[in-house]
């Protein structure tokens with residue numbers, strides 16, 4: 220699955236909850252030294268090929284941009300020399316790393332290139348890509364670890380000259396390559412060594428490269444996200460080499476903010492296309508938690524009218540074949556089970572207080588009986604007490620009572636609340652919470668949808684780094700789940716833009732939820748998950 224941004228593309232948002240580390244190539248990604256390298260290689264090889272032509276009578280063919288991209292870019296210096304010479308059927312002895320730059324050996328030519336490069340750096344200094352530096356700083360400020368990887372033995376000197384050494388927790392360069400006997404790009408060794416030093420597995424790290432060999436290394440290393448930076452009009456080739464995402468500049472990337480949009484506590488639009496979802500889940504296996512009212516069904520006048528559509532049922536059924544799916548509802552568990560009508564899902568009713576699922580999955584709170592009794596008492600009091608208020612509706616459940624005021628005149632809602640408060644004084648085992656045009660009387664017990672989701676992750680052995688919990692919900696009680704998953708998963712609010720929320724992403728309505736579930740299924744089916 221590949222996504223191209225660049226001109227006309229929409230900005231891709233990196234989610235720091237998905238990636239624990241970001242690994243950057245140096246030349247052409249962080250520093251503007253790729254052009255210096257390219258020009259230096261040309262200087263070296265054009266002079267050498269000219270001199271060789273004069274000496275041997277072979278026709279002179281200059282070193283081209285394509286030669287640079289195909290044989291030299293991203294490779295350790297001597298490997299680059301050898302690869303280019305081989306492409307021209309020239310065989311030279313390898314020589315030794317300390318060969319003088321005058322010697323006609325692979326090492327000698329490599330050392331000549333290095334001397335020319337250093338001369339240019341000394342004269343011209345090193346410029347950085349400001350957008351790359353800004354992105355690295357933002358990632359670091361959000362707790363993402365950073366590493367710099369380069370085949371060049373000069374990497375540290377280049378970073379120092381550019382004044383950006385402190386941007387990286389770890390630096391792996393050409394000296395490490397030799398010291399640790401690692402293979403150069405396109406082998407993934409350098410990048411994997413950086414990920415190891417950061418203590419992060421490759422699938423939880425993103426990597427950024429501008430060279431075809433570097434992108435291929437990222438793909439071979441199974442990095443969570445391989446970003447190709449196209450500075451040379453080779454977007455297609457970068458994608459073919461294995462880039463998940465190709466940008467022309469890192470300024471096209473932004474971060475999903477910790478509290479939704481950068482400018483407030485609202486959520487970013489949830490990408491609904493398969494491609495964007497692939498990038499988001501970044502080779503993790505999702506575990507999906509779905510709220511019912513307002514998420515799987517639109518909010519309607521009365522609870523019994525919230526019937527699941529056949530399309531939505533089919534979408535949930537399809538997803539459940541590919542990954543664990545739980546319905547986490549404020550409704551009574553039996554009620555929501557019957558409404559959803561799918562046997563092999565996990566159901567958590569009464570805002571997560573009552574959980575059951577395939578096999579022996581069941582949670583029974585110690586004080587369950589005490590709360591059931593209290594709920595029954597409250598429901599019995601609420602019915603008669605609210606009978607005088609037109610439109611008020613009591614919905615008793617096993618572990619909560621909902622008092623709906625959707626049909627109550629605005630002026631009378633405070634009367635409903637007064638009744639609820641009065642009943643609560645007599646039933647101190649319960650506490651009041653609010654939802655959409657509803658007061659809920661729930662057990663006075665430290666438990667909510669967030670705790671239920673965390674419990675489920677543990678009980679189902681899904682509390683693992685390769686699992687990405689995804690929670691979709693629309694109401695205040697879903698905020699507990701968004702909060703609980705903040706640093707380990709993805710919360711998706713169903714509702715209008717600008718809603719204050721702990722969710723990272725947002726879908727407009729239940730139709731968008733249906734499209735998202737379908738796209739997620741597509742992605743998982745395509746991946747064979």
Ligand SMILES: O=P(O)(O)OC[C@H]1O[C@H](O[C@H]2O[C@H](CO)[C@@H](O)[C@H](O)[C@H]2O)[C@H](O)[C@@H](O)[C@@H]1O
Pocket residue numbers: 510511512513514517518519520521522523525547548549550551614621623625654655656657659694696
């Ligand atoms: O957690 P959920 O699955 O979203 O359940 C929350 C409450 O949903 C129901 O009430 C809400 O939906 C009704 C039907 O659309 C609507 O008439 C009502 O105004 C909403 O508050 C359900 O009846 C409650 O028991 C749930 O707690």
